[in-house]
Amino acid sequence: MRYITDRKRAVGKGAAGSGTGHHWYMQVSAAGLAFIVPTFIYIFGKALGSDYATVLETFSHPIPAIVTGLMIIFGLHHFNRGFETLMQDYARGHTLKISIILMTVFTYGLMATGLFSLAKLAL
Amino acid sequence: MPLNALEEYRWPAPDCGAMAEPKKGIVMAGETKGVERPLSPHLQIYRWQVPMLTSILTRVTGNALIVTSVLVIWWLGAAATGEEYFNTVNGIMTSFIGDIVMTLSVLGVWYHFLAGLRHLYYDAGKGLDIPTAEKLGWACLIGSVVLTILTVIIV
Structure with missing residues (x-):
């Protein structure tokens, strides 16, 4: 039994209106994060709780700084796109759109804050 | 209705x-x-099952991790601000409550990590029969606890 019209099936955008692009982004970022996350847990876990000089020393090295940068960018972007799916399941219309806009603003703000702090520490 | x-x-x-x-x-x-x-x-009125529980937990952990993200970036920002503020934030994050929050965060990260790998496996069209799906669900639940314990020991 078909629940969608022929035209909607031909366009192929689905209920969320973005086709398979969103799903594919989540797969690609998940595959990347599978390597970034364990490395970041190790770097951050070692740095958390150590003294100020050690933290400055840690993030002035290229690999910890690069991994942290990747974590901030792709972790938060993966989160933001995942939050979209959450809202698409539970909200409709304006509530859906406004919640996605607000969370995107918040996520990118957090991302920029994290990258600024990292740049200041690393350089 | x-x-x-x-x-x-x-x-x-x-x-x-x-x-x-x-x-x-x-x-x-x-x-x-x-x-x-x-x-x-x-x-x-729906009986709880392992695949259902583990699917819901994937969503819960993934979205709850924004709290961890805010805390980690707050800590980074404090380190970029100066020694005094860093010591304050570092102290809060390594206090008793901080330790609980960070340990739960690690558990959430590892759970979401394993469930995400399972999702990629499912997306490849594999492991979708009920016995395998149940085993994979248990693997995510038990694996995340084991990885959390290992993380606490090593890191």
Whole structure:
């Protein structure tokens, strides 16, 4: 039994209106994060709780700084796109759109804050 | 729309005979008695199962991790601000409550990590039969606890 019209099936955008692009982004970022996350847990876990000089020393090295940068960018972007799916399941219309806009603003703000702090520490 | 799905459940509706397609032009249930469409079983009357629980937990952990993200970036920002503020934030994050929050965060990260790998495996069209899916669900639950313990020991 078909629940969608022929035209909607031909366009192929689905209920969320973005086709398979969103799903594919989540797969690609998940595959990347599978390597970034364990490395970041190790770097951050070692740095958390150590003294100020050690933290400055840690993030002035290229690999910890690069991994942290990747974590901030792709972790938060993966989160933001995942939050979209959450809202698409539970909200409709304006509530859906406004919640996605607000969370995107918040996520990118957090991302920029994290990258600024990292740049200041690393350089 | 009737709330008690079990009592009202009729499919196909008797006056529709064998016709499975809904009639065009019918707006919603409640406006017509002609078509009673099947309603999804509500969570409260649905038996909890491993694949269902582990799927819900993936969503819960993934979205809850924004709290961890805010804390980690707050800590980074404090380190970029100066020694005094860093010591304050570092102290809060390594206090008793901080330790609990960070340990739960690690558990959430590892759970979401394993469930994400499982999702990629499912997306490849594999492991979808019920016995394998149940085993993978248990692997995510147990694996995340084991990885959390290892993280606390090593890091």
